[in-house]
Amino acid sequence: MKNILIAALIILGVQVSSAKDAVQNISLSVTSKGFEPSEVKVKLGTHVVLKVTRKTDETCATEIQIKEKKIKEKLDKDKVVSIDLGTLKRGDIRFACGMDMVSGHIIAE
Numbered sequence: 001m002k003n004i005l006i007a008a009l010i011i012l013g014v015q016v017s018s019a020k021d022a023v024q025n026i027s028l029s030v031t032s033k034g035f036e037p038s039e040v041k042v043k044l045g046t047h048v049v050l051k052v053t054r055k056t057d058e059t060c061a062t063e064i065q066i067k068e069k070k071i072k073e074k075l076d077k078d079k080v081v082s083i084d085l086g087t088l089k090r091g092d093i094r095f096a097c098g099m100d101m102v103s104g105h106i107i108a109e
């Protein structure tokens with residue numbers, strides 16, 4: 001009986017940790033229209049990693065900043081930049097170019 005209980009606890013533990021570690025990669029592009037998509041919705045508590053690729057020289061968005069997370073990253077053309085946002089709490093996280101003009105947001109709900 002004791003062994004069965006321990007086995008059940010181990011299985012539960014594995015499931016909880018794998019759910020917690022699930023990462024959602026979100027691809028963002030910088031095109032002549034700005035960030036695409038400019039609005040992304042994720043489930044509350046999702047661990048989000050952005051994969052950002054600048055595909056144009058036509059906009060001023062040669063870097064991305066996420067003030068809420070104190071992140072600022074240079075975007076070299078045609079190079080994928082990974083940005084780990086961690087686990088998102090409820091809310092609206094804004095991302096923008098270095099001058100805060102071209103922007104978009106991620107909504108966790």
Ligand SMILES: [Cu+2]
Pocket residue numbers: 060061097098099100101102
């Ligand atoms: Cu700008």
